[in-house]
Amino acid sequence: MGPSTRGGPMSLTTTRIPGFRGRLIAANDDDYDRARAVWNGSVDRRPGLIGRCSDTNDVATAVRFARAHELEIAVRGGGHNVSGTAMCDDGIVIDLAPMRDVWVDPAKRIAYVQGGALWCDVDQATQTYGLATTGGIVSHTGVGGLSLGGGIGWLMRKHGLTVDNLVAAEVVTAGGEIIRASATDHPDLFWALRGGGGNFGIVTSFRFALHPVGPTVLAGPVFWAAEDTTDVLRFYRDFLTDVPDELGNIVRLGTIPPLPAISPELHFRTAIAVASCYAGPVRYGERLVRALREFGTPLVDLVAPTSYVDHQASIDDTVPHGWHYYWKATDLTALSDEVIGIVAEHAYRATSPRSYVAMFHLGGAVGRAPSDATAYNGRDVDHNIVIDAAWLPEQDETVAATETAWAREFLDALQGHRAGVYVNFLDSDDNASRVHDAYGDNTYDRLADIKATYDPENVFHHNKNIQPVHARPAPGLEPLRP
Numbered sequence: 001m002g003p004s005t006r007g008g009p010m011s012l013t014t015t016r017i018p019g020f021r022g023r024l025i026a027a028n029d030d031d032y033d034r035a036r037a038v039w040n041g042s043v044d045r046r047p048g049l050i051g052r053c054s055d056t057n058d059v060a061t062a063v064r065f066a067r068a069h070e071l072e073i074a075v076r077g078g079g080h081n082v083s084g085t086a087m088c089d090d091g092i093v094i095d096l097a098p099m100r101d102v103w104v105d106p107a108k109r110i111a112y113v114q115g116g117a118l119w120c121d122v123d124q125a126t127q128t129y130g131l132a133t134t135g136g137i138v139s140h141t142g143v144g145g146l147s148l149g150g151g152i153g154w155l156m157r158k159h160g161l162t163v164d165n166l167v168a169a170e171v172v173t174a175g176g177e178i179i180r181a182s183a184t185d186h187p188d189l190f191w192a193l194r195g196g197g198g199n200f201g202i203v204t205s206f207r208f209a210l211h212p213v214g215p216t217v218l219a220g221p222v223f224w225a226a227e228d229t230t231d232v233l234r235f236y237r238d239f240l241t242d243v244p245d246e247l248g249n250i251v252r253l254g255t256i257p258p259l260p261a262i263s264p265e266l267h268f269r270t271a272i273a274v275a276s277c278y279a280g281p282v283r284y285g286e287r288l289v290r291a292l293r294e295f296g297t298p299l300v301d302l303v304a305p306t307s308y309v310d311h312q313a314s315i316d317d318t319v320p321h322g323w324h325y326y327w328k329a330t331d332l333t334a335l336s337d338e339v340i341g342i343v344a345e346h347a348y349r350a351t352s353p354r355s356y357v358a359m360f361h362l363g364g365a366v367g368r369a370p371s372d373a374t375a376y377n378g379r380d381v382d383h384n385i386v387i388d389a390a391w392l393p394e395q396d397e398t399v400a401a402t403e404t405a406w407a408r409e410f411l412d413a414l415q416g417h418r419a420g421v422y423v424n425f426l427d428s429d430d431n432a433s434r435v436h437d438a439y440g441d442n443t444y445d446r447l448a449d450i451k452a453t454y455d456p457e458n459v460f461h462h463n464k465n466i467q468p469v470h471a472r473p474a475p476g477l478e479p480l481r482p
C-alpha cells in the first residue's frame with residue numbers, strides 16, 4: 001500500500017483486509033457496478049473497495065484498516081440519500097447492507113435493529129407483534145441514515161420522530177472502537193446521534209422503543225384535479241387545526257402515479273393528493289377523515305383499512321432505485337395563503353411526469369419535545385416541503401437541466417417563507433451553509449464540539465458534514481493505534 005494524503009485520490013492495491021470476514025468487492029469484480037449503485041441513479045462514484053460487513057467486528061476492522069492506510073471512508077446504510085454520500089471515489093465504502101437483522105422484545109416493546117436494515121425489515125418484524133416505531137414512508141429506505149438525521153413519518157405526531165424513539169446505539173468510532181451510546185453511556189454522543197447524521201461514528205445496532213400500532217390502520221390518499229390545488233390546500237390547512245396526533249398527513253403534488261389501484265385513464269394526470277394514516281382505531285379514523293374525503297370533487301379516493309406494513313410500502317414503486325433524482329427542500333414558516341399560491345403556481349411546472357412535491361405535516365409529539373432534546377432542529381415548524389425532480393436514466397441532459405431548474409426556481413420562489421431544512425432532504429449541491437441552516441447556531445455549535453471529541457480529524461466527512469471545532473480526546477476512548 002503506497003502512501004496517500006486523506007482528501008486526495010488514493011488507489012487500493014489490495015483486496016484483502018486482515019480479519020475482515022465479510023465480502024470485499026473491487027473494480028475488477030463482476031458485481032462492482034451493482035455494489036456501487038445507490039438509490040439515486042445519477043450518483044456515479046467509484047470506490048477503491050466496497051467492504052460488505054457481516055458484523056460489528058467487520059465494521060471496526062474496516063475502519064482501522066482505512067485509518068491505517070489513510071483511505072477515504074464512506075458509510076452505506078440503505079443507500080437512499082439523494083446526495084449519494086454512501087459512496088466515495090477511491091477509498092473504501094463500509095457497506096452495512098448485509099447487516100439487516102431485527103430482533104423484537106415484545107414484552108419490553110423494544111426492537112434491536114442492525115445498522116444496514118431497511119424500514120421494511122423493521123416494520124415486518126415489529127408488526128408481527130402489533131408494534132411499530134416511527135419510520136420512513138418508503139419501505140426500501142435505510143434505517144441508518146434516516147434515523148441519524150431525525151426520522152419523519154406517518155407516526156411522528158403520535159410517537160415522535162425516529163430519534164425520539166432511539167434508546168441506545170452500538171457505535172464504531174473513528175478510532176475503530178466499539179462503544180455504546182445511550183442516556184447513561186456517552187450521553188453527549190447519544191444526543192449528537194439523534195439528528196447529527198453519520199458524523200460521529202458508524203452505528204451497527206439501534207435500539208428503538210416500540211408502540212402498539214395497527215396491524216390495521218385507516219390509510220391512503222385522496223386525489224383532486226390540479227386546478228383545485230388552492231382550494232384543497234386552504235381546506236387542508238383548516239382541517240389540520242384540531243386533528244389528533246394519531247392522524248399523519250402528507251400532501252403530494254405532481255402527476256397521478258400509475259399504480260394498479262388507480263384506473264389507467266387517471267394515470268399521469270396532474271393532481272394534488274392528501275394522503276393520511278390514522279394510527280388508532282379504524283372507526284375513529286373514518287369519522288375523522290370524512291370531511292377530507294367529502295371535500296370538493298375527488299378524482300379518486302383510496303382511503304381504506306389496510307395493514308400498516310402494506311401502507312408503509314404503498315408508494316415504494318413511485319420512487320424506484322435507479323431513476324435520476326434531484327431534491328430541493330425547506331421547512332416552511334407557515335402554510336399561509338401566499339405559500340399556497342406559490343406551491344400551486346410552481347408544483348405542476350415540472351416537465352417530467354415522475355417529478356413531484358411532498359409536504360409533511362409535523363407538529364404533535366414532534367413539536368412538544370424540547371427543542372434541545374435531540375440534535376434535530378425543526379420542531380417548531382408545522383410543515384416542510386421537498387421538491388423532488390425525477391427523470392429516467394436514459395433521458396438526455398436537457399431533461400436533467402429542465403427538472404433541476406424547476407426544483408431550484410421553486411425553492412427560490414419560497415424565499416421569505418423558509419425556516420430551516422431537514423438535513424436528510426439536502427442534496428449534493430446544498431453547501432455547508434445549508435447544513436448549518438439544518439441545525440441553527442446553537443445545535444450546530446454543540447454538534448461541532450461533540451464532533452471534536454469523537455471525530456477530531458473528521459474521518460467521517462462523506463455526509464452532511466459538521467466541522468469539528470477543535471480536537472479534544474474523548475473520555476474513555478483510546479487514541480487510534482493502527
Ligand SMILES: Cc1cc2nc3c(=O)[nH]c(=O)nc-3n(C[C@H](O)[C@H](O)[C@H](O)COP(=O)(O)OP(=O)(O)OC[C@H]3O[C@@H](n4cnc5c(N)ncnc54)[C@H](O)[C@@H]3O)c2cc1C
Nearest residue numbers: 077078079080081085115136137142144145146152198203
Ligand atoms: C424514496 C425516499 C423516501 C424517503 N422518505 C423519508 C421519510 O419518510 N422520512 C425521513 O425522515 N426521510 C426520508 N427520506 C430521506 C432519508 O432519511 C435519507 O435519504 C437517509 O439518508 C436514508 O438513509 P440510508 O441509510 O438509506 O442512507 P445512505 O445513503 O445509506 O446513507 C446516508 C448517510 O447516512 C450515514 N449513515 C447511514 N447509515 C449509517 C449508519 N448505520 N451509521 C452511521 N452513519 C450512517 C452516512 O453518513 C451516509 O453517508 C427518504 C429518502 C428517499 C430516497
